[in-house]
Amino acid sequence: MADLVSWVRQRRAxxxxxxxxxxxxxxxxxxxxxxxxAAVVEFIALSLLLLVPLTYLVVTLSRIQAGAxxxxxxxxxxxxxxxxxxxAQREHGASRDASMAAGxxxxxxxVLLVVDDFGFDSSDAALELTCEGPxxxxxxxxxxxxxxxxxxxxxxxxxxxxxxxxxxxVSSARAPVDSVVNDE
Numbered sequence: 001m002a003d004l005v006s007w008v009r010q011r012r013a014x015x016x017x018x019x020x021x022x023x024x025x026x027x028x029x030x031x032x033x034x035x036x037x038a039a040v041v042e043f044i045a046l047s048l049l050l051l052v053p054l055t056y057l058v059v060t061l062s063r064i065q066a067g068a069x070x071x072x073x074x075x076x077x078x079x080x081x082x083x084x085x086x087x088a089q090r091e092h093g094a095s096r097d098a099s100m101a102a103g104x105x106x107x108x109x110x111v112l113l114v115v116d117d118f119g120f121d122s123s124d125a126a127l128e129l130t131c132e133g134p135x136x137x138x139x140x141x142x143x144x145x146x147x148x149x150x151x152x153x154x155x156x157x158x159x160x161x162x163x164x165x166x167x168x169x170v171s172s173a174r175a176p177v178d179s180v181v182n183d184e
Contacts, residue, residue: 067150070118071171079175
């Protein structure tokens with residue numbers, strides 16, 4: 001018991017060299033006491049160095065993926081809306097050009113709605129409608145191509161000449177024209 005008490009007293013006094021057979025200058029098993037806590041600081045520094053770029057990568061890829069989903073949904077809705085609106089206009093006796101113009105107007109509105117749902121600005125999206133075969137006639141297809149400019153987060157505008165500030169995400173879809181019924 002006396003040995004234990006003397007060991008505790010030596011330990012509190014910082015004299016661990018006598019117990020370990022070392023001279024008192026080296027501080028025993030732990031080495032120099034000036035290094036205590038260095039591992040924690042190194043761990044935090046390395047964690048920050050790894051976690052900050054990893055977090056930026058996750059945020060950026062998530063934003064680009066949201067742009068891809070928005071472009072895909074917008075293209076699908078634009079093609080479908082253009083066909084449904086155009087066919088409805090043709091059934092009411094409108095010309096092919098007027099029907100396609102009405103369909104294009106509604107398709108633009110559908111694209112803006114989808115883009116807004118995904119948190120993008122309406123100026124970030126562009127729609128291009130095309131006809132494969134005769135426009136708005138049975139057997140034809142209306143194609144929609146949507147381009148969304150996805151801004152990269154955290155990049156200041158003054159770097160615009162050196163670093164791209166956005167990534168263009170493009171998607172296209174087709175909608176078939178099934179039938180046109182004239183009420184004449």
